[in-house]
Amino acid sequence: MPDGRCDIILRYNIHGSDAPIPVITGPATQAYTVEYDVGDSWLGIRLRPDNGRALWQSRIAQAADTVLRGQDALSLMPGLAALKGGQMTAANLANAVEITMTLNLDHRLIRALDVLHASGGRMRIEKLARFAGCTSRHLNRVFRSNIGLTAKTYAQLVQFNRTLRLIQQEHLPITGAAFEGGYADHAHLTRAFRRFGGFTPSDPPNELSLPVLFS
């Protein structure tokens, strides 16, 4: 399920060579399915949303729902190529990420993200900007240039993920989840679920993997 964050993944195919395939994703706003063979494995890091720019640099603005594989991923993040065989550990991957990426965090963005997540994605951008201490125009610019998504799209993703969790994990009835999630009505909820999840609220796929936010 999409949550607006970028992934750096090393994929091992049981029938392939020893070298894993590097995969880098832009901030996701749409669900995708992964085809795999039994025995395949993945090792990956999901970045904080505000770190998208550190990975994609100026390309972040066009990176939404983009996936780079193999050589394309390596040219974005050459440090991945150095990890071979037994060096492919989570710690080494994290280390490579840390070396490659210069984090230049905007504290107003971090504050805005914290408030937005606390509100379940239901705070208007104008109000969010007041919490962050800037104008909504500036906040939108910071969202686009760091996360790669507009503030509104990111807020809608937070709202979608919380509501999906209310249905999947808390087993709330759909009308109750729509209300608590802040959707005006069933049609509004269904539109959001179709857009971000690719399914209707009453018919979710069997094996959904829910993104964990800020664990």
Next chain:
Amino acid sequence: MKFGYTIIYVADVPNTVAFYETAFGLKRRFIHESDLYAEMETGGTALAFAGNEAAEMNGLAILPNDPASPAAGWEICFVTDDVQGAFERAVSKGCSPVSNPSEKPWGQTVSYVRDMNGCIVEIASPIVQSS
């Protein structure tokens, strides 16, 4: 200084008192004849309800609680040994479930509902102090 009251501003004080009696099993201490203030029997620190009108009378400006909006940034927490039973009772009496009872890493069972006014109420087990 002593912590004396938690006062929640609500649209309808008598209805909220009745709701807290049926949903959470509390008892009322009194409802003022104006219907703008009431206290529950909660021991030394009173859980109280005041009418939204009382806020203006006190010179305050508040954002009224609203079940259709995100909850205000605070909660009250009731502690019981039977979290599951209390949670089910609250939901069957009109609370909206938000988070089913689940055990936290520190050993406490915790659940959340929203009351008739949209306020967050946590229902949790006591923290057992390790000896």
